Amino acid sequence: MRKRNCRFEVRFTKDELSDLTKKARKARLSNGAFIRRAVSDLEVKAAPPADVPTLIREVRRVGHNIDQILKIANSQGLVDVPQLHKALEDNRTVEKVIVKAYTMPEA
Template sequence: MSKRTIKKQFWLSRSEAQDLQKKAKKACLSEAGLIRLLLKGYEPREKPDADFYEAMKELSAIGNNINQLAVKANSLGFVDAPQLKKEAERWHKFQADMERTYFRPDESGLKWQ
C-alpha cells in the first residue's frame, strides 16, 4: 500500500456531506476510502443483507464437508474421488463468484477517467 502524504481539503454543502456519509456507510467504507475508490475508476457495491451472509456461511460449511468427504473417499478408495473433488471446486468457485458479485467494486463507465 502506498504512503499517503498529501492532504486534500474541500468544502461540501450539508446535503452533499450527508450524501457522502450515507454512501460510504452503505459500501462499508470510510468517506476517504470511498473517494479513493471512485478516483481509481471503481463503483463500490452496497453491503449485502443478512440473508447473503447466512447463505455464504452455509455454502462454506457445505464446501468444507465436501472436501472432508473427498479426503476420506480418496484414502479409502471406494468413492469417485475425482468427481467429488470436482464438485468441491465447483462450490468454491460459486462462493468466490458470490463474493465478487456482492463485495468487489465494479469498474466505472465514467468517461472522464
C-alpha cells in the first residue's frame, strides 16, 4: 500500500506552475516533493553543482591522509604533531561547512 494515499488538488496559473517547476528543478526535486518539504517547514535549498560530491569526497580523502600521517608521525616522533592536529581539525571544519552548505535535510 502507498505511504501517501491522501490526495489534494491545487490549481495554478501558468506562471505559478512555471515558477514552482523551476524552483523544484533547481532543488532537483519533483513538484510534489518540493511542496511537501515547503509545507513541512524544511529548508529547500538549490541542489549543489555536480562536482560538489566530488569535492566532499576529496576533502574527506585528504583528511584521512592527514590522519594516517599523524599516526605515523606520532609513533615515530618525526614531525610537528600539534601542527598536524591543527591541519586535521581545519580539514574537518572545511568538510562540515561544505556538507552543511550543500546537503539537504532528510524529510
